[in-house]
Amino acid sequence: VQQAFKEHHGLQCGYCTPAMLMTSLALGRRGIPLDREQLKEELAGVLCRCTGYQKIYDAVESYLGEVAGGGGTA
Amino acid sequence: VTEILERQEEQTRKSFIGERRTRVEDERLVRGLGKYVDDVDPPRLVHMALVRCPYPRARIVSIDASAARALPGVLEVLLPEDVLARTDPITILRPIPDAPAIMPRALPDGEALYEGQPIASVCAVSRYVAEDAAQLIDVEYEPLPFVVDVLQAAEDDAPVLHESMGTNVLVTNPRGDGDWDGAFEACDSRCRRHLSINRVSGSRWRPARSLRTGHRA
Numbered sequence: 001v002q003q004a005f006k007e008h009h010g011l012q013c014g015y016c017t018p019a020m021l022m023t024s025l026a027l028g029r030r031g032i033p034l035d036r037e038q039l040k041e042e043l044a045g046v047l048c049r050c051t052g053y054q055k056i057y058d059a060v061e062s063y064l065g066e067v068a069g070g071g072g073t074a
Numbered sequence: 075v076t077e078i079l080e081r082q083e084e085q086t087r088k089s090f091i092g093e094r095r096t097r098v099e100d101e102r103l104v105r106g107l108g109k110y111v112d113d114v115d116p117p118r119l120v121h122m123a124l125v126r127c128p129y130p131r132a133r134i135v136s137i138d139a140s141a142a143r144a145l146p147g148v149l150e151v152l153l154p155e156d157v158l159a160r161t162d163p164i165t166i167l168r169p170i171p172d173a174p175a176i177m178p179r180a181l182p183d184g185e186a187l188y189e190g191q192p193i194a195s196v197c198a199v200s201r202y203v204a205e206d207a208a209q210l211i212d213v214e215y216e217p218l219p220f221v222v223d224v225l226q227a228a229e230d231d232a233p234v235l236h237e238s239m240g241t242n243v244l245v246t247n248p249r250g251d252g253d254w255d256g257a258f259e260a261c262d263s264r265c266r267r268h269l270s271i272n273r274v275s276g277s278r279w280r281p282a283r284s285l286r287t288g289h290r291a
Contacts (some may be wrong), residue, residue, distance in 0.1 A: 002104035006096055014103030015110060 001025055001063045010059030014052035019046040024060045028067040036061070089239060111160035111283040120149055125211045126196040127186035128221035131235070132192065134213060142196060142278040147203035151211070152195040154181040173245035176236060185218070187235055 001024045002011070011017045016061055020043065027034065027042055034042060047058060087237035112115065139151045181192055194211050198204035219233040226232055227242040235242055258264060 005104050006100040011099070011100060014099070014108040017103050017108070018106050021104065040209055061171075 001028070001060075004059045004066070005056075008055050008059035008062055010051065010056045016046050016048045019047035020048070020056060020060075026065055027060065028064055031068070033068065034064065092182060095138050096206075111285050114285050116285075118199050120199060121204045123196050123198070123201065123208040124192040125196070125208045125213060127182075127189060127191045127193050127213075127215070128289040129186065129215055129217045130189050130222060131218045132186050132215040133218055134182065135216050136213040136214045137194060139194065139210075141212070142152070142207040145198075145203065145207045145210060146197060146225040147199040148207045149199065150183065150197040151207070152197075154183065154193070158183055159193075170245045174239055176239075176244070186215075 003032075005017065005021065010020065012058050023043060025048060027039075037058060039060060040053070043056065043060065044054070103176075134154065136154050139153060142148060143151050156279055157180050161180055163179050164179060165175050181194065187194060194208070196204045196207040196211070198207055221227045221232050227235075232242055234240060
């Protein structure tokens with residue numbers, strides 16, 4: 001999940017990043033497939049003022065895809 | 075010319091322009107090693123909290139800070155009289171031609187002119203104690219007439235905020251040259267528009283902060 005955020009530019013100042021990562025991790029462990037609208041709901045509890053969220057959604061979707069594909073360790 | 079263009083293209087390829095690059099700082103940040111002002115806790119750091127005016131405009135009748143001063147952990151309470159005695163007024167606006175200088179004080183001299191204006195300042199060993207103490211400060215206000223609309227504020231019967239000015243209009247800025255009226259009269263058609271331009275000011279939604287100590291890093 002750290003790698004996904006780095007590769008997809010899911011952070012700038014990094015202030016919200018720990019919460020974004022932990023939320024992503026929880027979503028990965030839950031393992032329920034999410035479309036983008038559902039993902040937005042799931043991440044609504046964490047505010048980011050840098051990225052405009054699109055890169056964060058890209059990062060989380062990439063991470064969740066890897067987890068679902070068996071490539072992750074969650 | 076072709077050679078020059080090719081060389082420029084080659085140069086562009088070698089530069090960062092158009093390249094997708096990962097950031098060097100991300101590794102630290104995704105590991106939870108980011109450091110922000112609130113993470114910095116130098117020894118003997120003290121914290122301030124402010125008492126703020128709940129009215130758009132009010133006369134400050136009295137301030138009782140005895141309970142706040144008695145709270146353990148409170149180091150200092152500054153009231154307007156303390157600040158007025160120890161500091162000079164400053165101007166906050168760049169000088170505008172023909173406009174009188176408005177000289178605000180860090181804490182108000184008898185009258186608060188906007189909601190949220192600081193009335194008293196508490197310094198304590200932690201932000202929690204400082205906020206608790208600020209809530210213990212008892213300020214008696216006498217609410218005064220106010221306006222919140224710019225055009226209403228410019229009307230003759232509007233309550234005047236800065237009495238020394240005698241008006242709420244800080245400056246007018248008419249510009250023109252030659253025979254305006256004649257030029258307008260000669261026009262085939264005329265239109266009149268009232269343009270409202272919003273006030274632009276800084277927002278503290280994501281504040282930049284700094285913490286300075288007396289030591290070299």
